[in-house]
Amino acid sequence: MASALRSAILHHVRVPLSRTLILNGSRTTAVRSMSSHGDDHLDKQEVVERVLDVVKTFPKVDPSKVTPDVHFQKDLGLDSLDTVEIVMALEEEFKLEIPDKEADKIDSCPLAIEYIYNHPMSS
């Protein structure tokens, strides 16, 4: 009787790994689990706030004009070299390493927010 009870309890305790993998969906297979970096997946609002903070503290930018859909060169009147500096500041803020070709295409706030939000290793 004790062994039947014990087997019943163990039957509940035994958790096959395949079920937990399916629960997390594609995230667990795409990102290394048990990694201490990049597992605090940011939510969109936090990304937006931090990106706006970085852009507002840029010395050549007027903080009152910064909104989440602003274009660096058209709306803020910045230079292409200033855009490069902003992208570098965003890389430092989110501990990312953006390849040169991708970084060249980031031209505006919504692009930057989308890129950082979709990057698996941003933290």
Add this chain to the structure above:
Amino acid sequence: MSVSTASYLARRAAQKERVRILYRRALKDTLNWAVHRHLFYPDADALREKFEANRNVEDVELIDRMIAAGEATYNKWRHPDPYIVPWAPGGTKFCRNPPPTPGIEVIYDYGREDND
């Protein structure tokens, strides 16, 4: 020789992209050499001045030569041990813990024997 042909514009656009990438790499390199921010800011300003001094050059050949000279200077001054984000290629955590091949499972039976 018409100034606004498509090939001329394409060439200028390619040059501008090269300049932006060169500026980005040079700025990162400056940060690698001057680790502390109070040293980095004056160096970054000096680099920016060098780029700004040649802002209004119009001759395409001259721009090409200046970009090549700039890239040569950058290659000469590259830091031997740059800071790379750990999970990026070249970083310390790159490929450190590759994900296990799918299909391998761990059965958590906590040492339970089958004949118990």
